[in-house]
Each structure stands twice: as structure tokens, then as C-alpha cells.
Amino acid sequence: MAWADLLPGRPPIDGWTITDPLPDIAALGQSFIDFVEIGELPDAVHAAGEKPGADIAAYRYRLDRARRRAARGRLEQLLSTVDAALPVALKGVARDSPAVLQNDQTEQIEAAVGEIARLLGDAAEDTGRWWDLHRHMRFSQGHDWDDIVEFDWPAVRADITAKALGDSDPLPVPDIDLGQAASGHLTGPATLALPGSDLTTTGSSGSFTTFCAVSPSTRTSSG
DSSP: OHHHHHGGGSOOBTTBOOOOOOOOHHHHHHHHHHHHHHTOOOHHHHHHHHHHHHHHHHHHHHHHHHHHHHHHHHHHHHHHHHHHHHHHHTTTOOTTOOSBOOSHHHHHHHHHHHHHHHHHGGGGGGSTTHHHHHHHHHHOBHHHHHHIIIIIHHHHHHHHHHHTSOTTSOOOOOSOOHHHHHHSOOOSOOOSOSOGGGOOSSSSHHHHHHHHHHOHHHHHHOO
């Protein structure tokens, strides 16, 4: 009954959700006996018994991916907010100033950092100089904010950008059809160092580069 009560609380994610009920324990037991009698391995029975756990894991995976996707756009906005506010907040402030710095920009930065922490959740706890950033904002003297600009924010920003993508999230790739790229007239040397902005679908060296970069056989034979 608990499983049946759980399913309505799992809304679809990209059109998929858990719909199958729990397998009948008595039926599973009988299936094991049947497989023993015919001398075959009960792989299908094992799979049926493990399916609820696999479904829960699949749902959790999809939920985490959807959450990262939803948070990614907001994170980019907040990063831009901090980038723009920091130089304005420190304008005219001496590097070693012991005076407490508080203005509209520092309040904006603190609010943005707080929201970033909520969006990252537990991932924020191991983000580079995250705690240094919070410590310096708490003391909020001029030299603290100078350390934020010079050390804390560049490191934290890079880590936030990295954490916005999970290990299983697809990386951004150029808008290119590899079939068209491979069928063009390829010129120039093959290289993996060409900037992405140079990639085209017109049969240029960029096309050859892109095709080689994603080809497993090319990767294993290079170097």
C-alpha cells in the first residue's frame, strides 16, 4: 500500500514517471521454483524484483538533472549580477581600508551569493574558497572586499560554473551536422585546439576538426 501511495507524488519528468506496481512476492517465489524445475537461471525474476529500486534510482537521476537544468539559467544571471556589482561596490575604496563597507552593491552581492548557495544546495559546501567568501562578507571591511575581488570570487565563480553541470549532463557543442561536415571537401590540418567559434558546416578545416574531436577511433589513434 505504501508504494501505491508513493506513486501519485511522483509527477512526470520529461514525460516519464514510475507507473509499475510492486511485484507480487508470492508470484516471484513461485517463479524461482519454476526456473529451478526447468534448470534455467532466474535472471528475469531477479530483474523483476530489482525493478522498483531501479525505477527509484532512475527517477532520482532525472529529478537531479531537471533541477540542474532549471537552476543553470538563474545561476548565470546571479553570476553576472555579482560580476557587475563588485567593481562598483569598491569604487573609491582604499585597498587596505579597515572601514566597514556597506552600500547597495554589497547588499546586492550578498543577496546573490545567498541565492547561489540555495541553488547549489550541499554542493556549495565544498566549493573552493566559498567559506573564505562568506567570512570576508561577514567582516565586510574594505580589505575584505578587496580579497573577495582578487581571490575569493574568481575561484568560487569558476567552481559554481563547473557545478552547474553534472557528470552526466551533455556539454555544449557547436550546432553542426557531422554527416554534412564529413561529406564536405576537407582542407587544412586536423587539430583539437581550434576555437569553437571557427567551426562551420561548410567543409572547412573546422568541420574536420569537429569530426575528429568526437570520433573515438581518432582519439585513440592520436598522440
